[in-house]
Amino acid sequence: LAKTTQPISMDSYEGQEVNITCSHNNIATNDYITWYQQFPSQGPRFIIQGYKTKVTNEVASLFIPADRKSSTLSLPRVSLSDTAVYYCLVVRAYSGAGSYQLTFGKGTKLSVIP
């Protein structure tokens, strides 16, 4: 699976929009991009998933350019409770064989400042 690269840490003030960019240069045709959020002492929580263009849900938006070599997670108007580690993952689409484990990097530690 394609290796992902994302910033180690980011700081943001409350109320601002936060964009976390992830690069995945070697993404394959049948891979998609998934983002998870993890708070201390909790398991990772699924945020959003996409294949191309733009995906939006009640929590975040995910922007994926045409070449799919990078993606950007956008969190609108962050609050203190958004302080967490955010993981970008490349996930292999179902192919009828193999395992489907998630491969996590170190993630991006987002600190929201009052």
Next chain:
Amino acid sequence: GAGVSQSPRYKVAKRGQDVALRCDPISGHVSLFWYQQALGQGPEFLTYFQNEAQLDKSGLPSDRFFAERPEGSVSTLKIQRTQQEDSAVYLCASSLDVSQPQHFGDGTRLSIL
């Protein structure tokens, strides 16, 4: 319950003891995964079940680690003759099937003294 439940939340054992960690997945979820998370790192894959079949155990660090899911629901991760390097958070995740997002429990924090 509504989510993935893991027990115990904390486990302290002496080096050399055997431990068993339990995972109750979301009802109806076919796929079940175990991960190990060291401090400051992302989770790392250990093993994967599809119903009761263990389809991938390539991430298990040694033959001291053993996982089972005999009835395709509850799963147990067993570590024999524990060593200090086994200290970590052990996370369980389940999904409706392999193409769906995984739902994680809050893990078991294992400390080996």
